[in-house]
Amino acid sequence: MLKKILAMASMLFAVVSFAAVDVNKGTAADLDGIKGVGPAMSKRILDARKEGEFKDWPDFMQRVKGVKEKKAEKLSAEGLTVNGKAFGGQASAPAASKADKVAKAPKAAAAEAKPTKP
Template identity: 50%
Template sequence: MFKQALSSIAAFALIFSIGSAFAAVDVNTANADALRGIKGIGPAKAKAILDERQAHGPFKDASDLSARVKGMGGKTVQRLEAEGLAVGATSKSAAVAAPPGGANSAGATAVSASTSAKPVVVKK
């Protein structure tokens, strides 16, 4: 009985930790370091995203990002969203969140790498 309960608790903890390890990086607020943290975005692509965002404002959605940043087609943006990139308020990645008020609920905290960096939202 005790072993069964212990294994059930361990399985639940593992499933919960996998789900809460995912942290979306918002393309409209992330700095270069946060963007490079997404698998598939290197220094050059991060710079291109930041330059375009600074020159023409925030991205409205995934298709806007794809149209405005050279080398980022629709399939590339979809793959990056699956890796944790969030684009706009309606992004699929932005919808992933921990349950509110739970014992292990995650809040958002603004983090800045330098004084000139844009804030990045990171789960606690």
């Protein structure tokens, strides 16, 4: 009976240790527990969080120095979330406006129409 209780306790501990940590709610110790986040990064996260909660991953990546797409993927795989969401690979750059796309279209058509010299 004691062995079963110890086994259940260790399984519960393992599940808790793999629980996700939200950047908007986690303490410095919680953030340090994520592989890839050390004391310096957890301090940067907490300092940026003082300005306001992170809205999403692009907001987090923009405000925390040293976190780009590749790092965000790794941190998310280790259990870090932003507002309960894992990193989905969305680009942090704003999407091109419709006017930009229209302006680029004539240039592309002109380049295709230009004959090449043999």
